[in-house]
Amino acid sequence: xxxxxxxxxxxxxxxxxxxxxxxxxxxxxxxxxxxxxxxxxxxxxxxxxxxxxxxxxxxxxxxxxxxxxxxxxxxxxxxxxxxxxxxxxxxxxxxxxxxxxxxxxxxxxxxxxxxxxxxxxxxxxxxxxxxxxxxxxxxxxxxxxxxxxxxxxxxxxxxxxxxxxxxxxxxxxxxxxxxxxxxxxxxxxxxxxxxxxxxxxxxxxxxxxxxxxxxxxxxxxxxxxxxxxxxxxxxxxxxxxxxxxxxxxxxxxxxxxxxxxxxxxxxxxxxxxxxxxxxxxxxxxxxxxxxxxxxxxxxxxxxxxxxxxxxxxxxxxxxxxxxxxxxxxxxxxxx
Amino acid sequence: xxxxxxxxxxxxxxxxxxxxxxxxxxxxxxxxxxxxxxxxxxxxxxxxxxxxxxxxxxxxxxxxxxxxxxxxxxxxxxxxxxxxxxxxxxxxxxxxxxxxxxxxxxxxxxxxxxxxxxxxxxxxxxxxxxxxxxxxxxxxxxxxxxxxxxxxxxxxxxxxxxxxxxxxxxxxxxxxxxxxxxxxxxxxxxxxxxxxxxxxxxxxxxxxxxxxxxxxxxxxxxxxxxxxxxxxxxxxxxxxxxxxxxxxxxxxxxxxxxxxxxxxxxxxxxxxxxxxxxxxxxxxxxxxxxxxxxxxxxxxxxxxxxxxxxxxxxxx
Numbered sequence: 001x002x003x004x005x006x007x008x009x010x011x012x013x014x015x016x017x018x019x020x021x022x023x024x025x026x027x028x029x030x031x032x033x034x035x036x037x038x039x040x041x042x043x044x045x046x047x048x049x050x051x052x053x054x055x056x057x058x059x060x061x062x063x064x065x066x067x068x069x070x071x072x073x074x075x076x077x078x079x080x081x082x083x084x085x086x087x088x089x090x091x092x093x094x095x096x097x098x099x100x101x102x103x104x105x106x107x108x109x110x111x112x113x114x115x116x117x118x119x120x121x122x123x124x125x126x127x128x129x130x131x132x133x134x135x136x137x138x139x140x141x142x143x144x145x146x147x148x149x150x151x152x153x154x155x156x157x158x159x160x161x162x163x164x165x166x167x168x169x170x171x172x173x174x175x176x177x178x179x180x181x182x183x184x185x186x187x188x189x190x191x192x193x194x195x196x197x198x199x200x201x202x203x204x205x206x207x208x209x210x211x212x213x214x215x216x217x218x219x220x221x222x223x224x225x226x227x228x229x230x231x232x233x234x235x236x237x238x239x240x241x242x243x244x245x246x247x248x249x250x251x252x253x254x255x256x257x258x259x260x261x262x263x264x265x266x267x268x269x270x271x272x273x274x275x276x277x278x279x280x281x282x283x284x285x286x287x288x289x290x291x292x293x294x295x296x297x298x299x300x301x302x303x304x305x306x307x308x309x310x311x312x313x314x315x316x317x318x319x320x321x322x323x324x325x326x327x328x329x330x331x332x333x334x335x
Numbered sequence: 336x337x338x339x340x341x342x343x344x345x346x347x348x349x350x351x352x353x354x355x356x357x358x359x360x361x362x363x364x365x366x367x368x369x370x371x372x373x374x375x376x377x378x379x380x381x382x383x384x385x386x387x388x389x390x391x392x393x394x395x396x397x398x399x400x401x402x403x404x405x406x407x408x409x410x411x412x413x414x415x416x417x418x419x420x421x422x423x424x425x426x427x428x429x430x431x432x433x434x435x436x437x438x439x440x441x442x443x444x445x446x447x448x449x450x451x452x453x454x455x456x457x458x459x460x461x462x463x464x465x466x467x468x469x470x471x472x473x474x475x476x477x478x479x480x481x482x483x484x485x486x487x488x489x490x491x492x493x494x495x496x497x498x499x500x501x502x503x504x505x506x507x508x509x510x511x512x513x514x515x516x517x518x519x520x521x522x523x524x525x526x527x528x529x530x531x532x533x534x535x536x537x538x539x540x541x542x543x544x545x546x547x548x549x550x551x552x553x554x555x556x557x558x559x560x561x562x563x564x565x566x567x568x569x570x571x572x573x574x575x576x577x578x579x580x581x582x583x584x585x586x587x588x589x590x591x592x593x594x595x596x597x598x599x600x601x602x603x604x605x606x607x608x609x610x611x612x613x614x615x616x617x618x619x620x621x622x623x624x625x626x627x628x629x630x631x632x633x634x635x636x637x638x639x640x641x642x643x644x645x646x647x648x649x650x651x
Contacts, residue, residue, distance in 0.1 A: 041544060048569070049543045056536060159371025159380050160650030161557075163585065177568055252535070253564055259373050259530045259557075304540035307523050312499065 026275055026291040029321065033298045041305040049301070051184055055176070057297035058186035059084070059245040064268040064289050065197040066241035069234045070138075071272050072201070072284030074214035075131065077238050078142040081264030082149035083123050087246040088256035089153045091116040092162045104167045116250075117243040123149070124239020128232040146265070154258040161257040169254035176251040186248045190290075193244065197286040207284075210234060214281025270322050271296055295321065361396040362424050362619045365417035366612060369431035370405040373529060374557055375581060378605030378651030379429060386609035394620050399612075407435040418443055424619065425449035427611050434458045449618060453611045455502070464626045465618075467611040469603040471502050472509035473633035477601050478552055478578050479513025481635060485576070485598075489518020490549035493541045495527040495534055495558045506554055506580075522548070527558040534561025542569045549575055556583035556600065563596060572596045581605075582636060582644050583651055591641045600636040602644060605651055607631050 037044040063080050070077050095112035102108050123145070130141045156162060164172070179185050201207040209230045212220040221227050250256070273279055274295055275288025299317050303309060366387065371377035380403055387399040400421045404410035410431055417423045426443050430436040433455040441462045444450045452463040482492065494510070497503040507524070514521075522545050527533040534553065541548065542565060551566075553559035559579030566572050576595065579586050582602040589597040614625045636644050 043543045046543065049540075052539045052543065056539070154371055154377075157377070158650045159377025160374050161377075161585075253531050253561060255531065255560070257374060257531070257557075258371065258377075260532070262530075300536065301540060304525060304537055305544055312526075 023276065025324075026288055026295065029274075029324075030291055030295055030298075033295060033302065037298060037302050037305065040302060044302075044305060047182075049305075051187065053297045053301045054190070054294070055184045055186040057293050058190035059249050060264060060267050060271065060296070061190045061290060061293040062193050062241050062245040062248075063238075063264060064271040064293050065193055065286055066234075066238035067268045067272050068197065068275075068277055068284050068286050068289045069201070069210055070238050071269070071277055071279060072214050072281055073210040073231055073234050074217065074281030075138045075231060075234060076142060076269075077127060077235065078139070078265045079123070079127060079145040079149055080238065080242050080268055081261035081266075082146045082153070083120065083239065083242050084246050084249065084261035084264060085153040085256055085258070086123070086149040086156075087116050087119045087243055088250050088260055089156045089162050090119050091246065091250055092164045092254075092256055093156065095168055096165050099165055099168065104165075104171060106171070108168060109172050112250075113247050116246050117240055120239040120241070120243025120246070121236055122239070123242070124236040125232075127239070128235030131235065132228040132231045150258065153256060153260065157257055159258070161255050164250065164254040166254075169251070172251040172254070174251070176248055189244065189248060193241065194286060194290045201284055201286050206230065206233070211282055211284060214278075214283070216282070267296055270318065274322060361398060363398045363400060363421055364425045364427060364612070364615060364619075365400045365402070365414065365421065365423040366608075367402050367404065367410055367413050367417070367426065367428045368608060369410065369429060370403050372405070374583060374651045375529075375555075375605050378649060379608050381650050382606045382609045383612065386612040390612065390616050394616065397616055397620065404431065407432045411436060411439040414439060414443055418446055418448070423448060425451065425615050427451040427453065427608070427615050429453040429608055429611075430455050430457070437462065449615065451611050451615045453608055465611070465614060465629065466627075467607055467614065467629045467631070469607055469631050470633040471505040471603075474554075474580050474601050474603050475506040475509030475511075476513045477633050477635050478554075478580065479510045481578060481599055481601075482514060482519055482550055482552070483517055486517075486519055486549060489520065491520050491522050491545065491547050492550040492552060493522050493538075493545065493548055494524035495537055495551065495553045495562060496524055497526065497529045497555055497558070499526060503554070510552060519550075527553070527561070529555050529557055531557050531561035534558035535565050536561075538562035538565035539568070542566065542571065551575055551577040553577055553579045555579060556581045556586045559586060559597070566596065580633075581651075584645065584647075584649055587636065587641055587645055590636060590638060591645065593638055598637075602632070602634045602636055604631070604644075 043049055067077060091112045094115045095108050098108045098111060127142055127145055130136050131138045175185055177184065180188060209225050212223065212225060213227050213230055217227060271292035272289050274292035275285055277284045277288060296318060366383055368379050368383055369376050371380045383401065387401055390397060391399060400417050400423060402413040404413050414426060414428065417426065426448055428440060430440065430452065437457040437459055440450060440457060441459065444462055450463045451465040451467065454468050457463065496507060525537045527537045534557065538561065551562060553562050556579040559577055562577060566575065576598050578599060580601045580603055582600055582604050586597060586600050590600055610631065614629065617623055618625045
């Protein structure tokens with residue numbers, strides 16, 4: 001270990017000017033899916049169907065953008081689905097508890113939203129501290145908190161379902177169902193988070209640090225990057241984004257139960273990988289994640305829009321696409 | 336509570352000359368249920384606890400051992416512990432996965448215990464002394480009966496099913512048999528996994544595909560709640576009605592309020608666990624015969640009889 005290699009970042013930024021199969025792969029897959037959808041059902045491209053699919057994919061999408069940062073810096077967060085359920089549960093409990101003193105008012109919803117973001121952030125700090133300060137594998141920490149959050153929501157709901165007060169739910173409902181100029185709010189928020197994520201990943205020091213740490217932690221340390229702090233921030237960001245996703249999720253059904261957010265972590269990770277981010281870390285692509293989320297959403301939609309392929313095979317389709325995406329990535333790091 | 340009771344019984348045994356005789360008089364009943372992973376199993380846990388609390392107050396010489404397990408291996412370990420360390424006289428079990436648990440339950444029976452199986456049939460016949468369950472084919476048949484009644488001229492319906500397991504198949508087959516020969520057309524059926532989020536998604540896609548839907552059979556109330564939101568979003572709540580199943584409080588409140596979208600519900604109550612515990616207890620306390628099969632009706636719940644199914648304390 002006499003010489004220290006320089007992080008190979010410049011080489012990577014150069015890559016984006018030379019579109020290859022790895023870059024256009026997800027886009028080609030998306031285009032093929034859209035063509036398949038059009039051929040199967042005339043309503044596929046209808047305004048309602050497209051907004052439905054995008055709006056209901058937005059939760060996973062916002063969470064997956066957080067996951068892009070975590071995975072790019074060489075980490076992993078398996079707890080996001082259970083965390084979403086717990087955040088939704090606590091938001092509902094807080095809002096229901098405030099009604100006697102504050103009535104049916106906008107204030108209740110705003111405090112509920114703030115509580116949701118705070119709980120997400122605190123959960124992220126918890127995960128991040130155990131990983132960076134406790135020096136425990138991210139896989140183990142978040143596998144543990146996944147179980148903790150899941151049983152916490154079951155406990156809070158007493159095994160049943162936590163439901164938001166009907167009147168508050170009616171007041172809150174437009175946050176999922178209404179929008180600006182005919183575009184539902186979840187899609188707008190998803191787009192804003194995606195644009196902000198892309199800028200942070202590409203144009204800020206933080207984004208470069210994430211890639212550097214994921215690429216080679218030792219080198220990053222020698223380059224005087226505060227590895228632990230950058231890592232911690234990725235987990236906090238992930239937690240806050242889970243909070244943002246839940247702010248949009250709660251007004252949809254007005255409830256949380258132990259089935260809320262089941263397997264969201266796997267969908268988020270799958271979207272990140274399909275989008276071209278390396279699971280080992282070191283290279284992240286936010287726009288790719290967005291494409292990955294839309295691909296996963298469309299697979300489910302297309303399977304529901306026809307009746308000759310069994311819905312049992314939904315998971316198989318998603319699996320094939322994930323494996324293909326990773327196959328396309330091979331060779332990137334061995335070059 | 337339970338700890339206190341076992342400490343008390345130890346004190347009684349240790350305390351007096353009559354202690355030994357007393358211990359022989361007392362009966363221990365083990366109750367094993369799956370962990371609360373959705374609304375219905377949450378209800379099972381709630382009603383089991385409630386029955387145990389009530390019955391222990393009535394019968395001081397009956398002890399209950401309660402366990403809730405997340406999966407089959409844990410549930411098997413629970414009942415082994417009950418036999419070896421708590422020396423139970425009877426076992427009331429709602430097997431999470433009946434196929435995986437049949438041989439373990441048979442061992443309990445072979446050890447001379449009274450066995451009550453709830454809700455799910457074991458893969459070998461004749462293991463249990465008492466079988467208590469809801470009527471799954473009845474749930475499908477009664478729902479079909481209602482569709483026939485309100486759609487005498489036929490029309491298009493869609494079905495949101497549960498999970499691909501035998502209970503779902505029994506309900507589905509009975510429903511399809513029930514509407515056979517009518518002009519009711521099933522446009523399509525999809526699995527919504529007994530889950531609200533999936534109910535929402537599947538219904539959204541059905542609404543995109545089919546411009547004309549008169550009725551929705553959701554087979555379960557959690558699925559129905561998701562589907563209702565999708566229908567409201569599409570602004571089509573005046574075009575159709577939806578029939579769920581199981582008797583969830585939120586749905587029953589809508590039935591009571593006369594919601595046109597949710598005219599009825601069909602019961603499949605998690606309270607059947609309480610029936611099973613009660614019957615098993617009376618086998619020991621009342622000296623009456625309870626062995627056999629006890630199938631609870633899947634009653635059609637309408638605005639007229641909804642009162643008797645409402646329970647503000649129930650988590651389901």
